[in-house]
Amino acid sequence: MAGGEAAAPLLEKKTAVYREGCPGCAVERRKTLNPGVPYKEFFHIWTIILVSCLPISSLFPFLYFMIRDLHIAKTVEDIGFYAGFVGASYMLGRTLTSTAWGMVADRIGRKPVIVLGIFSVFLFSALFGLSVHYWMAISTRFLLGSLNGIIGPIRAYAIEVCRPEHHAIALSLVSTAWAIGLIVGPTIGGYLAQVSMETVVIHELLYPILINSYYVLRLLF
Template sequence: MAAENEQVLLEKVYLEDCPGCRVDLRKATQRSAPFRELFYVWIVVLATALPISSLFPFLYFMVRDFHIAKTEEDISFYAGFVGASFMLGRVLTSYLWGILADRYGRKPVIMIGTIVVYCTFHFAMHQAYASEVCRAEHQPLGLSIVSIAWGIGLIIGPALGGLLAQPAEKYPDVFSKESLFGRFPYFLPCLSISIFAVAVFIACFWLPETLHTHKGCNRGTKSYENLEASIDCCDLKEKIGETDGNKLDSKRSLFRNWPLMSSIIVYCVFSLHDMAYTEIFSLWAVSPKQDGGLNYTSHDVGNILSITGFGLLVFQLSLYPVVSRILGPVMVARVSAVLSVPLLSSYPFIALLSGLKLFLTINIASVLKNVLSVSIITGTFILQNNAVPQHQRGAANGLSMTAMSLFKAAGPAGGGALKASRRHVPPRCSYGFLHLNVIEVIGIVMTFKPFLAVPED
């Protein structure tokens, strides 16, 4: 009986009316990476990253123009809480959308999250989707696409915000002060991103669904993988025995899955670091030289971040999948975090440079910092998605995004508060780079055993 059950489980049968089975059949018969599906993932994640990141270059000027802050130092304090409110919105929605994606499918939730509530929904489903359309050997590439898109969104967003905000001042020949964009100087970047989100929503109609939708028990189905993904498992435990049935228990608590929970916590720590870095970097770059900043304009910041985005794209598409296969996602994340510490320590001294030397050095540093950050995040994505079966992947990623958003909500607020506190400390220590390194070291320690448990699969 045991041998018969084992043979049944190992045979794979793909149901024609099940979208998840169609995707699995394509993975079984085609060894190449699913570049078409990954392109859709890329643009969807990009659309979710742009709204928050585009705010950073002009938040300082917008808060100043609203005359909310009484002093210049208070501007950064209030600007930080604008970014924090965005993340708090995600806290309230991510886990719910993850549950809905496990029940009704990835595609509808991704589409709704892109156009209707894209400002409060993160890329939880995009992680799950990218891992499900890829064969095992292509999973680092698929999840690095998510990291690339999010990382580039954190680059392109500030670039768009810096280049398109206050257009009447920057491009007086095109936009007059009496025009709509002159009277509302921060409307143009928001409008541009909204138009892009509508285009991405339309493109999502061509996304294939990856969730299995087997009706009832499907007693004729012989695929262990398909049965595992079925919503109604019925007497599955009786078919394969109690031990294996426990592995398929869809009610198993995610909170008792330590490989998942430990990877989520590590992910949250590094996400807090990245969000605080994004806030601090933009504020540091536009601050005066006498305060330890670079005295750049928002246009200058946009140019730096555009160059960084290109470098990030090249690295993640060409080098990260190879390095991840050789070293593994945990080791890549650990090495990247270690290298980030001396790099961040050099930032206050970069401000001492000027001219071409400053331009070249800050661009190289920005590219390296973002490459290291995205490598860390991609590694944690792989761990999270390997820690749960498909029928829990949406909820697991939603839980991850909820926890991450709580941490990231503290990032902008903390970054703005640290920058605002510069009047109490020496200028070279006033932008929170030391605090960022403390967070980074904590993250490094947490990547080791016994805290981080690596999934067996």
């Protein structure tokens, strides 16, 4: 370069403007000031995914016994048939509403959808534990899946709270937390259901599945 002058950049770097009261601006400012891995936000994401997954997967060890005690199946061979509908009702509700919840999260923000999803886990898991009729069990599971639109917004949130070089870690964290929930959930559900069914007093007063739901929710919240 003639005269030893430094080459002028082709594109001028624009100065970031942050507005007060803007949640997105606050996130971008935090990412600029703290370029490292956002461990605090990642821990919150991990906890939310675990909260969402544990009550969902914890029912499968005792679902057979629940259908048997509801006396909906005329023969033992039919128990698996009816149990399949209860297990599938959650995913049916989730399939029908996941896209809609993603659109809602884009419109009103991630946090309201995530909070509603956590509240739905707490409410409908408890109602599922109180189910004394087969259709009540299916309805509560379906409503849980319909109102629990956490996965899409939480993935978007995981991307938004970290810098581009940490996006892969954020998304893998969501998948890992979900996998841990699928492993731990059935273990906890099977153990608590066995304990509650072996306790004669509890078995006579409350449905054992309610005991399981109560302790799972207490563990989470």
